[in-house]
Amino acid sequence: MAKATNTEIIDLLGEKFGEQLFDVTEPYGLLTFSTTKDKVINALTFLKENGKINFNFLTDLTAVHYPEKNQIAVVYHLHSMVSGIRVRLKVFIHENEATIPTASTLWNSANWMERETYDFFGVKFEGHPDLRRILNMDDLGVHPMLKQYPLEDPNRVDKKDEYFGR
Numbered sequence: 777m778a779k780a781t782n783t784e785i786i787d788l789l790g791e792k793f794g795e796q797l798f799d800v801t802e803p804y805g806l807l808t809f810s811t812t813k814d815k816v817i818n819a820l821t822f823l824k825e826n827g828k829i830n831f832n833f834l835t836d837l838t839a840v841h842y843p844e845k846n847q848i849a850v851v852y853h854l855h856s857m858v859s860g861i862r863v864r865l866k867v868f869i870h871e872n873e874a875t876i877p878t879a880s881t882l883w884n885s886a887n888w889m890e891r892e893t894y895d896f897f898g899v900k901f902e903g904h905p906d907l908r909r910i911l912n913m914d915d916l917g918v919h920p921m922l923k924q925y926p927l928e929d930p931n932r933v934d935k936k937d938e939y940f941g942r
Contacts, residue, residue, distance in 0.1 A: 837889035
C-alpha cells in the first residue's frame with residue numbers, strides 16, 4: 777500500500793466529516809486537526825477502520841491545559857503501522873466540564889492512557905471501564921498537571937535573586 781499524503785487524508789476526512797473537523801494544520805509535517813467531543817468517537821472509528829488509511833495504533837492520549845482559555849485539549853496521536861503515517865486529533869473541552877467519551881472501546885491501550893490523563897488533568901472519560909488514579913495517591917485531591925497552582929512557593933527564602941547574582 778502506498779503511503780497516503782496529508783492532502784489525501786484531509787480530502788478523505790473532508791468527504792466524511794466536512795466542517796465537523798476543523799483547525800487543520802501541519803506543524804513539522806504532522807497532520808493535526810480538531811473536532812468536538814460529541815464527534816470524536818466517530819472520527820477515531822473512521823480513522824481506525826478505514827482501509828485506505830488504517831490508523832490502527834493509538835500512540836498516545838494525553839491532555840494540555842490552557843488556563844487563559846479555561847480549556848483542556850484532549851490530544852490523540854494515531855499511527856498507521858501499515859502505511860507509516862501519523863496524525864494528531866485534538867478535542868477542546870471546558871475545564872469545568874472536563875468529560876469526553878472513552879476511546880477504550882476502540883483501543884484497549886486507551887484504558888491506561890485515559891486513567892493517566894484523568895489522574896493528572898481531571899478529564900473524566902465517559903464509559904471507561906475502570907476510571908481511577910493510576911500514578912498518584914487516591915486521596916491527593918488535586919490534578920497536578922492543571923496550571924492552576926504556582927510553580928514555586930513565593931515564600932521560599934533560598935530562591936532570592938540576590939543569591940544568584942541577579
